[in-house]
Amino acid sequence: MAIHTSEFVVSHQRAGVRRGSRGGVRAIAPYLYILPAFLPLVVFTYWPLLHTVQLSFYDWNMVSPTWREDFWLACWNTVLYVVGMLVFSIVLPLGLAILLARVTGPLQTVYKVILFSPAVISFAVAAITWLWIFNPIDGVLNRTLLGLGTAGPAWLNNPRWVIPAILIISAWKLLGYNLIIFTAGLAGIPGEYYDAAKVDGASAFQQFWCISWPLLTPTTFFVLVTTVIYAGQQTLIPIQILTQGGPNKASTNLVYLIFQYGFQFFETGLASALATLVFLLFTGVTLLQQRLLQRFVHYEL
Amino acid sequence: MSSKVFVHAIMVVSCLATIFPLLWMVSTSFKAPDDIFTPVITLLPPQPTLGNYQKAWELTPLGKYMRNSALASLVIMASQTLTSLLAAYGFARHRFPGREVLFALFLGTMIVPIHVVMIPNYILVSRLGWIDTLAALIVPQLSSAFGVFMLRQHLLTLPKELFDAAAIDGAGSWRALWQIVVPVIRPAVSALAILFFLNAWNQYFWPLLVLTKPEVQTIPLGLQRFASIEAGTAWGPLMAVATAASVPALVVYLVAQRHIISSFVTSGLKG
Numbered sequence: 001m002a003i004h005t006s007e008f009v010v011s012h013q014r015a016g017v018r019r020g021s022r023g024g025v026r027a028i029a030p031y032l033y034i035l036p037a038f039l040p041l042v043v044f045t046y047w048p049l050l051h052t053v054q055l056s057f058y059d060w061n062m063v064s065p066t067w068r069e070d071f072w073l074a075c076w077n078t079v080l081y082v083v084g085m086l087v088f089s090i091v092l093p094l095g096l097a098i099l100l101a102r103v104t105g106p107l108q109t110v111y112k113v114i115l116f117s118p119a120v121i122s123f124a125v126a127a128i129t130w131l132w133i134f135n136p137i138d139g140v141l142n143r144t145l146l147g148l149g150t151a152g153p154a155w156l157n158n159p160r161w162v163i164p165a166i167l168i169i170s171a172w173k174l175l176g177y178n179l180i181i182f183t184a185g186l187a188g189i190p191g192e193y194y195d196a197a198k199v200d201g202a203s204a205f206q207q208f209w210c211i212s213w214p215l216l217t218p219t220t221f222f223v224l225v226t227t228v229i230y231a232g233q234q235t236l237i238p239i240q241i242l243t244q245g246g247p248n249k250a251s252t253n254l255v256y257l258i259f260q261y262g263f264q265f266f267e268t269g270l271a272s273a274l275a276t277l278v279f280l281l282f283t284g285v286t287l288l289q290q291r292l293l294q295r296f297v298h299y300e301l
Numbered sequence: 302m303s304s305k306v307f308v309h310a311i312m313v314v315s316c317l318a319t320i321f322p323l324l325w326m327v328s329t330s331f332k333a334p335d336d337i338f339t340p341v342i343t344l345l346p347p348q349p350t351l352g353n354y355q356k357a358w359e360l361t362p363l364g365k366y367m368r369n370s371a372l373a374s375l376v377i378m379a380s381q382t383l384t385s386l387l388a389a390y391g392f393a394r395h396r397f398p399g400r401e402v403l404f405a406l407f408l409g410t411m412i413v414p415i416h417v418v419m420i421p422n423y424i425l426v427s428r429l430g431w432i433d434t435l436a437a438l439i440v441p442q443l444s445s446a447f448g449v450f451m452l453r454q455h456l457l458t459l460p461k462e463l464f465d466a467a468a469i470d471g472a473g474s475w476r477a478l479w480q481i482v483v484p485v486i487r488p489a490v491s492a493l494a495i496l497f498f499l500n501a502w503n504q505y506f507w508p509l510l511v512l513t514k515p516e517v518q519t520i521p522l523g524l525q526r527f528a529s530i531e532a533g534t535a536w537g538p539l540m541a542v543a544t545a546a547s548v549p550a551l552v553v554y555l556v557a558q559r560h561i562i563s564s565f566v567t568s569g570l571k572g
């Protein structure tokens with residue numbers, strides 16, 4: 001106590017300028033902590049975001065004659081990517097999560113680690129590896145199909161099969177991620193509900209339909225939105241590496257169109273307008289999800 | 302009992318299907334040319350060879366790619382971790398005017414995808430003369446809103462007594478950060494650092510825009526460049542580069558899988 005008091009006295013004796021500057025440092029200290037993280041985000045996210053909107057209003061006179069056609073095709077393909085991805089990335093991971101919940105002990109971790117592994121490698125590596133698997137002649141997929149007595153398509157070179165092929169790659173990359181989210185959702189459902197249902201003689205399907213599915217709705221909504229955003233945006237990488245939007249524009253989508261118009265045709269204004277549109281579209285999806293979540297979701301029985 | 306067998310059977314089949322592309326990549330990288338182009342499908346290379354790696358080394362500046370990737374990823378990891386820690390501490394342990402608004406601005410950046418801002422950022426970086434330098438790759442990623450968000454969550458769970466004790470000790474806010482906070486949240490900080498490293502190591506799109514010369518490119522770009530030149534002929538060396546690109550990520554994953562799975566899931570998946 002004595003020491004404290006003497007310190008207090010000493011610091012008071014030095015008062016004047018010192019007290020003022022100390023108070024100043026204390027007041028701005030929180031801002032100093034935040035500044036190093038904030039500065040790059042302002043310069044490389046907020047400023048360009050505004051600049052993108054601004055650029056959308058410039059330079060529209062260079063627009064190529066096929067632009068309108070490209071745009072509607074890209075819109076349609078974006079829908080195909082999103083719908084296809086939802087089928088792959090909701091049903092499959094949910095089914096696996098339900099089965100995984102019945103596995104106990106170290107094997108559960110082993111399964112999880114394996115199923116999640118595609119998520120930790122680069123999408124570029126994934127794309128190139130699947131390029132080899134999808135190779136029409138020497139690829140292991142068509143070789144296997146040939147062994148089974150059917151000739152596989154040329155996958156990435158076939159306008160009909162190119163989107164399914166890219167969806168397979170993307171779903172493979174996303175599977176483990178959605179699986180883990182569903183697993184966490186299932187783990188959050190109290191076991192007593194299932195015990196009670198079992199006492200009442202409910203079948204496994206009834207247990208799923210009357211307990212797991214309704215109680216999982218917040219999780220399912222979350223997975224839905226991440227999957228929509230993933231299908232709309234992350235497919236850019238396999239498209240750029242594997243098909244450049246081809247064959248004959250069959251695999252293009254909105255995000256690829258931004259890249260193409262911005263960095264290959266140098267139509268900055270048009271590409272920026274597209275970027276703004278896509279941003280509004282996917283932000284809209286996120287906001288819609290939150291509204292729906294508040295309205296329809298069963299949080300508790 | 303039979304349903305248990307059924308569950309395991311499905312899980313094993315799913316795991317094999319999931320891991321197969323990665324095994325096939327590694328397997329091809331160790332196969333002799335004859336074994337790559339034979340119609341017989343074998344996962345284990347009949348005559349294992351390092352020839353593909355040797356060829357890849359001759360045909361591409363693989364060492365340079367790896368060095369660039371390692372350098373950029375480590376710098377990005379260090380910077381994102383440090384700036385996240387400081388900002389999270391600023392938000393979680395201090396009261397100041399504008400705190401809520403500033404935090405909302407941080408969160409807001411998480412919903413802005415890269416392709417929305419890539420054109421102005423490209424223009425900016427090229428005006429600065431940074432195209433084809435690692436600065437173009439690193440500087441825009443010096444901080445991470447997700448990191449701030451996650452560490453702030455962790456700091457908010459720490460008991461108040463911890464900080465009261467620090468205040469009684471007369472420790473200033475800066476000293477309290479390093480002597481009290483950091484030792485306690487070290488596991489969360491290292492999990493975050495691992496995630497930052499993996500994201501930086503794996504990223505493809507922004508580097509593709511700003512790094513055009515092989516001398517400065519990172520390994521995913523090198524792989525794509527090699528594929529666009531050699532695809533269809535040199536699958537062995539190509540898979541060798543793909544394997545080399547994934548080994549650091551897979552090793553980190555196997556060592557720290559528990560942390561990685563949970564932090565990936567909270568952060569959202571990146572390309």
